[in-house]
Amino acid sequence: MREIIFDTETTGLDPLTGDRLVEIGCIEMVNRVATGRTFHEYFNPQRDMPVEAERVHGLSAAFLSDKPLFAERVHDLLEFIGEDPLVAHNAQFDFGFLNFELTQCGHGEVHVERMVDTLVLARRRHPGAKHSLDALCTRYGIDRSHRTLHGALLDAELLAQVYVELTGGRQIGLQLAVDNTGEGTVTATRFAPKLGEYRAPRPHQPSDEEIARHKAFLESFESPLWTS
Template identity: 65%
Template structure:
C-alpha cells in the first residue's frame, strides 16, 4: 500500500486569516517502508513573514522572495501525492493549508477521507504522554540531531519513522505477517492495521516418528530412563 507522509511550514496558524503555505515536504511509503522518493518545495507566500513564524522555521522574506508561487508547483505536488492516503501530525492543520491553497488556485481539494492523523494515533497509543513530534521521536529512539529548526521535509522523514512505530513497528515490513487491514477509527482519524500471522504446522510424519523411536531405543542408559529413589 502506498501512503504519503507530509509536513508543511506556514506564515501562521490560519489560512482563512490570511496566512499562507511556505514549505511542503512529502515522503513516499510503500508497505510502510520509505522508498526514497520525496517531494519538496519552498513557496513564495506573497506576504511578509511574521517574526513568530520565522523563529520556528527560519524561512525569511529574502529567502522566499525568489521561490515559486504555489500554483507554479501544484501540478508536481498533485502528481506526487496521487490518490494515496496522506499522513500528517495534527493533520487538520496541514490539510487546511493544502486545501486552502488548492482552492485559491481553482483546483479540487484533497478529500478528508484520505487523512491519517498521527496525533490521534499517538493519543490513543500513549494516553497522558507528550505527543509532539520531538517527544515521539525520543520515545521510539529516532535520531533528532539534525532537527535544529522545523523543516517540512526533515519533519516528514521523522514522522514517517514515528508512523511506522505507532502502527506496529518495523517488524511489519519483514514479510512475516499477512496483512488483514481493519479500519479502526473514522476516516478522519487514524487508520491502523491488524497483522495476522498464519498458523504453521510442524507435525512429524510417521516415518520420522519411527526413525526417532529407533534412535531412542539404541541409546544406552538414557537420563530420562533413570528412576529416582529419593
C-alpha cells in the first residue's frame, strides 16, 4: 500500500486571511516503509513573511523571493502524490493550505477521504498525553536532535517514523482501513498469520520419571524449611 507522508510550512494560520504555503515536503512509503522517494519544494508566497512565522521555520521573504510559484510546480506535486492516502499531523491545517493553493491555480481539491491525521491517531492511542510531533518523537525514542527549526521535509521524515509506531510498528499484516466518521482515516489491525505445518500440542504434565527425580532432589536437602 502506497502512502504519502507530508508536511507544510506557511506564512501564518489561515489562507482565507491572506496566508500562503511556502514549503511542502513529501515522503513516499509503501507498506509503511520509506522508499527513498521524496518531493520537496519552497514557494514564493508573493507577500511578506510575518516575524512570528519566520521564528518557527526560519524562511525569510528574501530567501523565498527567487523560489517558484506554487502554480509552477503543481503538476509535479500532483504527479508525486497520485491518488494515494495523505498522512499529516493536524492534517486539517495542511489540507486547508494545500487545497487553497490548488484551487487558486485552477485545480480540484484533494478529497478529505484521503486524509490520515496522525494527531487523531495519537489522541486515540494516548489519551491525556501530549500529542505534538516533538512529544511523540520523545515517546517513541525517535531522534530529533537535528530539528532546531520546523522544516517540511524534516518534519515529514520524523512523522513517517511516528506514523509507523502509531499504527503498531513494522508488523506484517497490519493494514489501514478508512473511517468515515469525519475525524480522518484511522487504522484497523487486521493480522493475517502465515499458516504452517500443524503441530500437536505439547504435553505439560510431568512424567512419572520426572516426578521421581524431583522427589529424590527434595529429599537430598538436610532439614529443609518446608518440613519444619
